[in-house]
Amino acid sequence: xxxxxxxxxxxxxxxxxxxxxxxxxxxxxxxxxxxxxxxxxxxxxxxxxxxxxxxxxxxxxxxxxxxxxxxxxxxxxxxxxxxxxxxxxxxxxxxxxxxxxxxxxxxxxxxxxxxxxxxxxxxxxxxxxxxxxxxxxxxxxxxxxxxxxxxxxxxxxxxxxxxxxxxxxxxxxxxxxxxxxxxxxxxxxxxxxxxxxxxxxxxxxxxxxxxxxxxxxxxxxxxxxxxxxxxxxxxxxxxxxxxxxxxxxxxxxxxxxxxxxxxxxxxxxxxxxxxxxxxxxxxxxxxxxxxxxxxxxxxxxxxxxxxxxxxxxxxxxxxxxxxxxxxxxxxxxxxxxxxxxxxxxxxxxxxxxxxxxxxxxxxxxx
Ligand code: NAD
Ligand code: TYD
Numbered sequence: 001x002x003x004x005x006x007x008x009x010x011x012x013x014x015x016x017x018x019x020x021x022x023x024x025x026x027x028x029x030x031x032x033x034x035x036x037x038x039x040x041x042x043x044x045x046x047x048x049x050x051x052x053x054x055x056x057x058x059x060x061x062x063x064x065x066x067x068x069x070x071x072x073x074x075x076x077x078x079x080x081x082x083x084x085x086x087x088x089x090x091x092x093x094x095x096x097x098x099x100x101x102x103x104x105x106x107x108x109x110x111x112x113x114x115x116x117x118x119x120x121x122x123x124x125x126x127x128x129x130x131x132x133x134x135x136x137x138x139x140x141x142x143x144x145x146x147x148x149x150x151x152x153x154x155x156x157x158x159x160x161x162x163x164x165x166x167x168x169x170x171x172x173x174x175x176x177x178x179x180x181x182x183x184x185x186x187x188x189x190x191x192x193x194x195x196x197x198x199x200x201x202x203x204x205x206x207x208x209x210x211x212x213x214x215x216x217x218x219x220x221x222x223x224x225x226x227x228x229x230x231x232x233x234x235x236x237x238x239x240x241x242x243x244x245x246x247x248x249x250x251x252x253x254x255x256x257x258x259x260x261x262x263x264x265x266x267x268x269x270x271x272x273x274x275x276x277x278x279x280x281x282x283x284x285x286x287x288x289x290x291x292x293x294x295x296x297x298x299x300x301x302x303x304x305x306x307x308x309x310x311x312x313x314x315x316x317x318x319x320x321x322x323x324x325x326x327x328x329x330x331x332x333x334x335x336x337x338x339x340x341x342x343x344x345x346x347x348x349x350x351x352x353x354x355x356x357x358x359x360x361x362x363x364x365x366x
Contacts, residue, residue: 007079009080014039018235035059069117082132084135086136088106119184135177139173142164147304148303153306153308194307201235222292222295224301228264234321
């Protein structure tokens with residue numbers, strides 16, 4: 001192997017989490033190139049999430065932290081990837097409100113360290129390889145802040161206005177990625193996506209939390225009036241968008257990825273309860289909606305997200321395939337069939353989180 005070139009391999013961080021694992025499943029199923037996974041296996045990362053691909057011949061799993069420059073450098077030199085994709089992050093807004101520090105460490109410091117390792121590796125590549133190499137940063141629509149009911153959806157030129165510690169840490173990471181491109185010439189592309197849902201999502205986020213709580217007979221906690229709007233996308237549509245950006249995206253540009261799935265939280269939970277009422281009715285014949293409980297709102301709660309994927313659709317030929325209803329049905333069916341995965345990831349730490357997080361909300365209700 002030429003020391004100044006790269007192989008067909010890609011290095012992907014955060015693959016034991018929800019979206020990274022969906023990307024790994026898609027990649028291993030469709031591409032001939034090897035995927036090297038790097039994941040720290042935090043509370044949100046589980047090998048059971050990566051199980052469908054973990055021992056595939058085109059997949060290598062390495063446990064490690066993106067902040068660990070020795071390990072990342074070793075991997076870059078050993079596998080000589082043609083691209084690095086960064087999914088690894090602390091990703092839950094409520095956890096960022098209770099403890100922002102790990103968000104700064106992984107999302108900001110981690111991204112900077114990863115970029116520094118990539119820079120050293122990229123500097124050693126020959127001119128052709130330097131041109132063809134890609135660093136892809138997986139970002140979010142939350143960096144754009146919040147919208148009023150009549151504002152147009154976020155575009156790639158919407159100014160940054162992050163409101164939560166999570167969104168601020170992702171915005172900071174995006175600025176670093178941009179700077180490493182402008183200053184050092186690293187060929188970067190970035191993606192911004194709306195709220196994802198689908199199989200293998202850790203049950204702290206709205207949709208899997210509501211499904212698993214409903215089935216366990218627990219409360220379905222709605223923050224505030226439940227009229228906050230999110231723009232939902234099925235996870236497989238998101239990862240198809242990322243693959244399109246990796247292959248066809250223009251260096252230095254960002255791409256919005258959205259599923260045309262704008263709806264308010266109460267509607268999400270009602271639709272989900274109606275589907276569960278059909279697929280797995282409660283023994284007492286009542287609707288799962290009777291488990292809904294309005295609780296104290298999240299501080300700094302963004303009222304509305306909406307994202308326009310027009311540029312990505314137009315320039316890259318990508319488009320989402322699922323509607324919110326079709327994706328939600330698939331997701332609920334997956335959770336009904338995969339109770340074993342849910343019990344595996346809902347460990348004691350998760351139960352402690354639920355108690356700490358929701359006890360204070362119920363107690364704080366007006
Ligand atoms: P997740 O919390 O399910 O998974 C994150 C993964 O990163 C876990 O496997 C975890 O172990 C790993 N990780 C965390 N810190 C690490 C570190 N320091 N080093 C190595 N690995 C580490 O998150 P997700 O929902 O899959 O999100 C993936 C990416 O997509 C994140 O960057 C997130 O900001 C972004 N995103 C998520 C959504 C969404 O709706 N979930 C929407 C848009 C963008
Ligand atoms: P979440 O899944 O945490 O994603 P994000 O905060 O990144 O958008 O939450 C989605 C929406 O659901 C958000 O408006 C907060 C709300 N929500 C609840 O009403 N109750 C809950 O228990 C959770 C986790 C979220």
